[in-house]
Amino acid sequence: MEVTGAQALVRSLESQGVDVVFGLPGGAILPAYDPIRSSSLRHILVRHEQGAGHAAEGYAWATGRVGVCIATSGPGATNLVTALADAYMDSVPIVAITGQVPTAMIGTDAFQESDITGITSPVTKHNELVTDPARIPAAIAEAFHIASTGRPGPVLVDLPKDILQAQTTWSWPPSMDLPGYKIPGAPEGSLIEQAARALREARRPVLYVGGGVVKSDSAPAVRELAELARTPVTTTLMARGAFPDSHPLALGMPGMHGAYAAVAALQECDLIVALGARFDDRVTGQLASFAPKAKVVHVDIDPAEIGKNRRPDVAIVGDLRTVLTDLVTAMRAEIDANGAPDTASWVTLTDGWKRSYPLRYSQEAGGPLKPQHVVERLSALTGGDAIVVAGVGQHQMHAAQHYRFTKPRSWINSGGAGTMGFAVPAAMGAQIGRPGELVVAIDGDGCFQMTGQELATCAIEGLPIKVLIFNNGFLGMVRQWQELFYEERYSEVHLGTAIPDYVKLAEAYGCVGLRCDNAGDVDSVLEKALSVSDVPAVVDFRTHDAEGVFPMVPAGHANDDIVLGPEFTAAEQQAATRKEVI
Amino acid sequence: MRTHTLSVLVENKPGVLAHVAGLFSRRAFNITALSVGPTSDPKVSRMTIVVDGDSTPVDQVHKQLEKLVRVLKVTELEPEEAIERELALIKVRVNPDLRAELLDVATSFRASVVDLNPDTIVLEAVCSPGRLDALLTQLARHGTCELVRTGMIAISRGGETITDDMDSAPPELALTH
Numbered sequence: 001m002e003v004t005g006a007q008a009l010v011r012s013l014e015s016q017g018v019d020v021v022f023g024l025p026g027g028a029i030l031p032a033y034d035p036i037r038s039s040s041l042r043h044i045l046v047r048h049e050q051g052a053g054h055a056a057e058g059y060a061w062a063t064g065r066v067g068v069c070i071a072t073s074g075p076g077a078t079n080l081v082t083a084l085a086d087a088y089m090d091s092v093p094i095v096a097i098t099g100q101v102p103t104a105m106i107g108t109d110a111f112q113e114s115d116i117t118g119i120t121s122p123v124t125k126h127n128e129l130v131t132d133p134a135r136i137p138a139a140i141a142e143a144f145h146i147a148s149t150g151r152p153g154p155v156l157v158d159l160p161k162d163i164l165q166a167q168t169t170w171s172w173p174p175s176m177d178l179p180g181y182k183i184p185g186a187p188e189g190s191l192i193e194q195a196a197r198a199l200r201e202a203r204r205p206v207l208y209v210g211g212g213v214v215k216s217d218s219a220p221a222v223r224e225l226a227e228l229a230r231t232p233v234t235t236t237l238m239a240r241g242a243f244p245d246s247h248p249l250a251l252g253m254p255g256m257h258g259a260y261a262a263v264a265a266l267q268e269c270d271l272i273v274a275l276g277a278r279f280d281d282r283v284t285g286q287l288a289s290f291a292p293k294a295k296v297v298h299v300d301i302d303p304a305e306i307g308k309n310r311r312p313d314v315a316i317v318g319d320l321r322t323v324l325t326d327l328v329t330a331m332r333a334e335i336d337a338n339g340a341p342d343t344a345s346w347v348t349l350t351d352g353w354k355r356s357y358p359l360r361y362s363q364e365a366g367g368p369l370k371p372q373h374v375v376e377r378l379s380a381l382t383g384g385d386a387i388v389v390a391g392v393g394q395h396q397m398h399a400a401q402h403y404r405f406t407k408p409r410s411w412i413n414s415g416g417a418g419t420m421g422f423a424v425p426a427a428m429g430a431q432i433g434r435p436g437e438l439v440v441a442i443d444g445d446g447c448f449q450m451t452g453q454e455l456a457t458c459a460i461e462g463l464p465i466k467v468l469i470f471n472n473g474f475l476g477m478v479r480q481w482q483e484l485f486y487e488e489r490y491s492e493v494h495l496g497t498a499i500p501d502y503v504k505l506a507e508a509y510g511c512v513g514l515r516c517d518n519a520g521d522v523d524s525v526l527e528k529a530l531s532v533s534d535v536p537a538v539v540d541f542r543t544h545d546a547e548g549v550f551p552m553v554p555a556g557h558a559n560d561d562i563v564l565g566p567e568f569t570a571a572e573q574q575a576a577t578r579k580e581v582i
Numbered sequence: 583m584r585t586h587t588l589s590v591l592v593e594n595k596p597g598v599l600a601h602v603a604g605l606f607s608r609r610a611f612n613i614t615a616l617s618v619g620p621t622s623d624p625k626v627s628r629m630t631i632v633v634d635g636d637s638t639p640v641d642q643v644h645k646q647l648e649k650l651v652r653v654l655k656v657t658e659l660e661p662e663e664a665i666e667r668e669l670a671l672i673k674v675r676v677n678p679d680l681r682a683e684l685l686d687v688a689t690s691f692r693a694s695v696v697d698l699n700p701d702t703i704v705l706e707a708v709c710s711p712g713r714l715d716a717l718l719t720q721l722a723r724h725g726t727c728e729l730v731r732t733g734m735i736a737i738s739r740g741g742e743t744i745t746d747d748m749d750s751a752p753p754e755l756a757l758t759h
Binding site: 125126128129131146153178179180182302304307308 | 592593597600602604605607623645650653
């Protein structure tokens with residue numbers, strides 16, 4: 001059947017099962033927007049292409065399906081770059097479609113030309129400039145295959161205008177031509193047995209659960225393994241929700257702003273079982289002194305992560321869901337043959353740490369509003385049932401620390417890249433992917449102002465996301481570092497709380513705008529926001545500007561140098577440093 | 583400097599060299615030489631990449647290259663199990679008094695004269711990078727005025743080939759002896 005390249009593109013997306021795309025048209029991509037009108041695709045018209053990229057990410061995080069964004073050539077395409085880099089760092093499966101100037105004009109510095117495949121090569125899993133309209137179906141099919149299999153990631157397909165306009169023959173499915181694309185097969189059984197033996201023999205084991213557990217939908221298997229092996233579990237920033245925070249074996253989040261028990265358990269353990277985690281510097285602190293007594297079992301689908309930062313004793317490359325199923329079976333056999341693991345005294349010790357050094361803050365009645373209090377109340381009012389979205393900074397850490405997560409895919413944030421402005425558009429994408437569920441963006445005032453204009457998109461689309469702005473008038477995390485490491489010399493971090501007026505701004509965007517500046521009103525304001533069902537509700541929480549995020553391991557320091565923060569006495573800090581239980 | 587030699591088969595498609603080069607710069611890998619050429623299969627090119635093993639984790643280079651979608655195969659060639667060659671063209675200033683000596687040096691390194699002028703000659707040398715360095719040292723005192731090297735290429739000794747364990751190796755790739 002004869003079609004244009006543009007029609008082939010739209011049919012390919014439909015055939016691929018895409019229901020929604022986030023985009024903004026322009027000159028070079030114009031031909032694609034004509035067949036979109038009569039297609040089954042729901043197109044969400046964003047206000048900035050970065051919003052389309054993050055929305056595609058939010059959709060992918062929330063649903064596990066591939067998110068799709070579309071932009072035109074030149075600046076349209078370059079505006080996607082931050083979102084692509086973000087998706088690359090956090091292994092989020094998205095496909096970006098960009099228009100390109102006609103093939104004959106490529107290289108001539110034509111209007112709105114940019115070498116987007118060159119620009120995005122370091123921040124995409126793969127990209128391709130399509131120069132033959134007959135290849136469009138295969139290019140799209142390959143893009144979805146690459147984005148969603150193995151270690152997921154972003155893929156960009158660049159389509160010159162003349163290729164979109166050219167006539168071609170439509171057929172589906174296309175045959176994919178990816179001779180160099182390798183997805184690891186099943187690992188050797190003996191490695192699984194080694195891992196099970198190590199886990200049974202360990203006296204102080206920890207499951208170090210990373211984002212791979214969420215992406216492979218293997219949270220139930222992690223829980224089974226943890227309970228079987230009686231092993232405490234720490235969930236990284238990428239894995240919050242992969243193991244319920246209420247579980248007795250849950251240690252919370254590790255790392256720079258991790259819970260003391262999680263950080264200390266990794267330092268003191270004799271075995272780390274890393275599951276879809278990558279020993280990121282924000283988790284390990286100073287690498288040389290990280291978990292000095294631990295043997296390491298490292299399971300990851302990306303062979304390049306094995307041994308990149310920490311050399312494992314048992315390296316297992318493979319799909320986590322398969323590996324975990326096998327590992328649970330092997331663990332049962334191991335226990336049947338040799339008895340249950342003896343971790344009782346270790347669990348008692350880590351329980352003691354949880355009790356002695358919890359996440360602590362103080363909300364005085366009538367005192368300044370603490371961001372932790374807002375998160376805690378949100379958690380209570382939603383029963384841990386919301387999909388929580390954050391950008392990067394203090395608000396992100398407070399949300400990750402204090403929200404009591406109950407299930408996977410209920411936490412979405414910018415982990416590796418640390419992208420300001422991620423939350424609002426990602427919440428938009430999550431809400432579209434999971435309509436009818438409660439999506440709450442927790443955002444900083446600095447972050448919000450980078451992409452807040454997507455409120456317009458959300459209002460017009462009738463998306464009832466909640467946006468809780470923790471407005472402390474500062475680039476809070478930078479301020480905290482200046483306070484701690486630059487002797488309180490605050491340089492260019494003050495934004496002010498009053499401009500813009502977030503309530504008026506929300507109303508101007510057709511949203512409900514609310515304000516809350518004291519702890520006593522938090523519940524009623526949150527309830528009011530949660531009751532809005534047709535447009536976004538934005539709450540301007542005037543939070544305490546001097547509130548820091550603690551615990552904290554200063555950058556580059558050993559995790560043993562963890563600072564509990566101002567809520568703990570010197571004696572407690574001293575005992576914590578010596579890893580005593582008070 | 584400890585160098586490692588990687589032989590890399592890649593799809594012969596636009597942008598592949600940029601992907602590979604981009605990987606090296608993004609990951610701060612140091613390479614000392616890179617050469618690319620066609621293979622017996624027009625759809626496949628072969629790169630030989632020499633990596634500085636002192637400053638660069640070679641295992642990471644190998645694994646990260648494997649992850650590139652257009653990369654078909656990566657093999658590390660151990661120096662003792664490989665034949666390594668590099669081609670150099672060397673323009674040398676000729677001092678009439680030392681002309682015979684210069685030609686002697688060339689002969690002993692099996693370098694041939696490919697261009698002859700009253701003041702200069704151009705030598706063509708094909709040898710291992712180490713031997714080439716030795717030749718250049720010898721020529722330096724004559725006054726080397728221009729040098730171009732191809733970067734090393736290498737192939738394994740013995741009957742094994744780079745495509746031996748490739749499941750989907752196109753038949754054209756199999757060498758005919």
